[in-house]
Amino acid sequence: MSYILEGSTGPWEIVVGLEVHCQVISKSKLFSGASTKFGNEPNSNVSLVDAAMPGMLPVVNAECVRQAVKTGLGLKAKINKESVFARKNYFYADLPQGYQISQFDKPIVGEGTIILDMPDGSTKSVGIERLHLEQDAGKSMHDQDPKYSHIDLNRSGVALMEIVSMPDIRSPEEAGAYLTKLRAIVRYLGTCDGNMNEGSMRCDANVSVRRPGEGFGTRCEIKNVNSIRFVMQAIEIEAKRQIEVIEGGGEIQQETRLYDQRLGETRSMRSKEMAHDYRYFPDPDLLPLVFDDAFISEIEKELPELPDEKKARFMRENGLSAYDAGVLVAEKEKADYYEVVAKGRDGKLAANWVITNLFGALNKAEVGISDSPVTAENLGKLIDLISDDTISGRIAKDVFEIMIETGGDPEKIVEEKGLKQITDTGAIETAIDEVIAANPDKVEEIRAGKDKMLGWFVGQVMKSTGGKANPGMVNKLLRDKILG
Amino acid sequence: MTDLTKLTLAEARDGLAKGDYTSVELTEAHLKSMDAHRNLNAYITETPEKAMEMAKASDAKRANGSAGKMEGLPIAVKDLFCTEGVQTTAASHILEGFKPEYESTVTSNLFGNGAVMLGKANLDEFAMGSSNTSSYYGNVINPWKDKSGKDLVPGGSSGGSAAAVAANMALAATGTDTGGSIRQPASYCGIVGLKPTYGRCSRWGIVAFASSLDQAGPMTKTVRDAAIMLGSMAGHDAKDSTSAPIAVPDFEAALTGDIRGMKIGIPKEYRVDGMPEEISKLWDNGVAMLRDAGAEVVDVTLPHTKYALGTYYIVAPAEASSNLARYDGLRYGQRVMDDGDSLDDMYMKSRAAGFGKEVQRRIMIGTYVLSAGYYDAYYNKALKVRRRIYQDFEGAFGQVDAILTPTAPSAAFAIGENEGDPVKMYLNDVFTVPASLAGLPGISVPTGLSAEGLPLGLQLIGKPFDEETVLRVGGVLESAANFTAKPAGQEG
Numbered sequence: 001m002s003y004i005l006e007g008s009t010g011p012w013e014i015v016v017g018l019e020v021h022c023q024v025i026s027k028s029k030l031f032s033g034a035s036t037k038f039g040n041e042p043n044s045n046v047s048l049v050d051a052a053m054p055g056m057l058p059v060v061n062a063e064c065v066r067q068a069v070k071t072g073l074g075l076k077a078k079i080n081k082e083s084v085f086a087r088k089n090y091f092y093a094d095l096p097q098g099y100q101i102s103q104f105d106k107p108i109v110g111e112g113t114i115i116l117d118m119p120d121g122s123t124k125s126v127g128i129e130r131l132h133l134e135q136d137a138g139k140s141m142h143d144q145d146p147k148y149s150h151i152d153l154n155r156s157g158v159a160l161m162e163i164v165s166m167p168d169i170r171s172p173e174e175a176g177a178y179l180t181k182l183r184a185i186v187r188y189l190g191t192c193d194g195n196m197n198e199g200s201m202r203c204d205a206n207v208s209v210r211r212p213g214e215g216f217g218t219r220c221e222i223k224n225v226n227s228i229r230f231v232m233q234a235i236e237i238e239a240k241r242q243i244e245v246i247e248g249g250g251e252i253q254q255e256t257r258l259y260d261q262r263l264g265e266t267r268s269m270r271s272k273e274m275a276h277d278y279r280y281f282p283d284p285d286l287l288p289l290v291f292d293d294a295f296i297s298e299i300e301k302e303l304p305e306l307p308d309e310k311k312a313r314f315m316r317e318n319g320l321s322a323y324d325a326g327v328l329v330a331e332k333e334k335a336d337y338y339e340v341v342a343k344g345r346d347g348k349l350a351a352n353w354v355i356t357n358l359f360g361a362l363n364k365a366e367v368g369i370s371d372s373p374v375t376a377e378n379l380g381k382l383i384d385l386i387s388d389d390t391i392s393g394r395i396a397k398d399v400f401e402i403m404i405e406t407g408g409d410p411e412k413i414v415e416e417k418g419l420k421q422i423t424d425t426g427a428i429e430t431a432i433d434e435v436i437a438a439n440p441d442k443v444e445e446i447r448a449g450k451d452k453m454l455g456w457f458v459g460q461v462m463k464s465t466g467g468k469a470n471p472g473m474v475n476k477l478l479r480d481k482i483l484g
Numbered sequence: 485m486t487d488l489t490k491l492t493l494a495e496a497r498d499g500l501a502k503g504d505y506t507s508v509e510l511t512e513a514h515l516k517s518m519d520a521h522r523n524l525n526a527y528i529t530e531t532p533e534k535a536m537e538m539a540k541a542s543d544a545k546r547a548n549g550s551a552g553k554m555e556g557l558p559i560a561v562k563d564l565f566c567t568e569g570v571q572t573t574a575a576s577h578i579l580e581g582f583k584p585e586y587e588s589t590v591t592s593n594l595f596g597n598g599a600v601m602l603g604k605a606n607l608d609e610f611a612m613g614s615s616n617t618s619s620y621y622g623n624v625i626n627p628w629k630d631k632s633g634k635d636l637v638p639g640g641s642s643g644g645s646a647a648a649v650a651a652n653m654a655l656a657a658t659g660t661d662t663g664g665s666i667r668q669p670a671s672y673c674g675i676v677g678l679k680p681t682y683g684r685c686s687r688w689g690i691v692a693f694a695s696s697l698d699q700a701g702p703m704t705k706t707v708r709d710a711a712i713m714l715g716s717m718a719g720h721d722a723k724d725s726t727s728a729p730i731a732v733p734d735f736e737a738a739l740t741g742d743i744r745g746m747k748i749g750i751p752k753e754y755r756v757d758g759m760p761e762e763i764s765k766l767w768d769n770g771v772a773m774l775r776d777a778g779a780e781v782v783d784v785t786l787p788h789t790k791y792a793l794g795t796y797y798i799v800a801p802a803e804a805s806s807n808l809a810r811y812d813g814l815r816y817g818q819r820v821m822d823d824g825d826s827l828d829d830m831y832m833k834s835r836a837a838g839f840g841k842e843v844q845r846r847i848m849i850g851t852y853v854l855s856a857g858y859y860d861a862y863y864n865k866a867l868k869v870r871r872r873i874y875q876d877f878e879g880a881f882g883q884v885d886a887i888l889t890p891t892a893p894s895a896a897f898a899i900g901e902n903e904g905d906p907v908k909m910y911l912n913d914v915f916t917v918p919a920s921l922a923g924l925p926g927i928s929v930p931t932g933l934s935a936e937g938l939p940l941g942l943q944l945i946g947k948p949f950d951e952e953t954v955l956r957v958g959g960v961l962e963s964a965a966n967f968t969a970k971p972a973g974q975e976g
Contacts, residue, residue, distance in 0.1 A: 048585075052815070053566075053584065053816070054566060054572070054574070054582070054584070054691045054810070054816075055565075055584075055588060055690050055691050056689075057687060057688050059722065059723060091812065091828075091831055093814060093827055096814070097810050098806070098808075098809020151814075277856045279805075279854035279855055279856075281803075281859070281863060284694075284696035284726075285725060286725050287725055
């Protein structure tokens, strides 16, 4: 289903391309030995190179290069065996060198693909144009002093991967799915932690609108949006603004805009005329990055199973639906959790418990999977208790509630609370007999053909046994006694 | 006792080893000479206390039997090398008062080998110039005088280093060469200047002018001195990605004096229109000397030579415009700001006040050639031509072992001459720039005097990382020329 915005003059399609900056996981910065640790005292992670002292020279951090190649491989992208660092020149207080070392016409990674998992279980592929390595700038703080801005260079020189998509995205929902999937991939790879709120993943969105099927319109770039939800909102709001401008007889000016999430609007930041001339040129302080096949294949060997492959395996081996498998692989921790639960058990049953019960409870409590009070081992044990008829599915739900509350071991909970299922035929028969004796009229109704009343009897027996009677046995014995 | 300042580096080294004198005595003699020649303005910062401290430590080291290759030898350091705790200005107002917390790799190597620092030598601002008249700290005066006796330039940009060595204010000096900044002042001051292969010496800690061209090298009284000093400066440095990971040979051992059978190339393109007769003659004499020493002289062609100067004045300013962006008044050096100024105001005022005219001119040229719409026409084309120039040399070195050319198109000129005409000033580098663009080693050796009695040098250009051949042929040229003239007051 294509996403269409209805304007006053007819339908509009939106075209979106995303540029995502992912902070590379590495101990030290892209061109210096300074630490990348987040949250240290301002200006404590700063080397002479980061502060651009006279005569200082950058030396590329091989780990960052490996991480970028790994990410490229994870995006099924072409790894460029020769790439070049270039200087992007502009003046700003948080850019000590007066230029950012980036890559321009020869990035480290070329074209690739990301498969989006849409909420309806369908998939869509979005092209990756390139991935390049570059330095982050420092941070300007304008709220520390009434007269002066303060500069923190801790982030200055930290490695970023800028991942640029093709303009293949056609709805806010797809943009959200793109970011979710990209984040999952880099997290699976361990190349970026993907925390948008800490700024380790930041997104610029290029948005334009067009009549369905027509050529691309003029785009505006919305800078530095810091959550997936805000990206989705910003795209919709910007598209609507553009439609309004065009339908009002105006023209879209190519420009850079900012999204104000409080006011729910985008506003102009820099027009095309005011755009910087970055005067890119190859950085003469650095040699081109040159790789051989062995280097690439060595990294390839280290690649973990990625979300798409994992999803396919869950569907193939565990018989999961595309939707369920997609939910489970969305986060590596979730998939890992599920795999522990499913090991040696019914994969579908495990998926139901993990998705419906566990994720439901965690969402309600606003707790992430890594902070789940219920361990995967314990959830597995609970499923075992159901499978071997120790407890019924209904009792299991109660046990699960307790596990969520206390984090306890289901076997112990069942033991302590005496929740073991009654499978002793004699005990169940006694309970049935009592209910039959107390309700002769209802027995007659059933015998007269009102089958549905059987359910009522089951309920009564379960109630009198505190829910512990094996429901299957209760059903069978009731039938035998009343109809048999 | 002999005047210790008139020794060569090699003589002083051997004298120290024999115990004829101490480093303290050597250093004191040079400090006295610096006092006597302060009018030449060869130093921006003199460091007599540090020098004496280093000399004492050096004598102690020698007494311990752990003398390095340059142990106890007092030298000048071009003020483009960052020196820990010692003001480093690059001859610019914008860095006035800047004291680095680090030592450049080259000076660190030299000091590690025992060298003693006398002070920081004057230069053209940010090494941009061929006359040492663009220094914020004043012109350097060439110790040589022409017949009129007026003040002459020492050449540039390493003019202070050249003047200091020529006037015996240092046994030797470090220089840096981007387009001729070691070789041309060496020629103007009658000393030896060696620009090594790009990558031979680390650039770490040298204030950058044009990163793809800058290279440190020795400025000395003799070719042997250059060999000794280069051995102590060079070496791979992991902190400079463009430094070559190759071993440093024993350069002094290359001075065999034997060039029999070697092939020396004479590039016809260097015989430029309007070349002064005396330069032409100097060159011919050099050819004859090498031939007499048993070398075979071969004509070679370097067809893209005529584009070299234009290419250089695109590439070097382009890189400089970016390299000098860090001097913004924010973290170190001069800041000019008035109350209520914006960040942009501060940039403009600090940089307008901090940079001299020549530096501003090159920043503007560099910014222009990199700007949108001009990049391909200028910078990109320059890179292509640069490649051709390298290929020219590659072709020539298929036939010859070294190439002989004049170092500069003239002798030293008067201070103030050429000032109004930057292009004329740039022409001083016409013979040195091609080797810089190709990254090749080049040495200037004094071989004669002009009609005005001023020194003139010849340049030998070698294959990449073949400084040994350049030094060997240079040594032969030096012996044959027997250049013994000295500036007035420095005669032996």
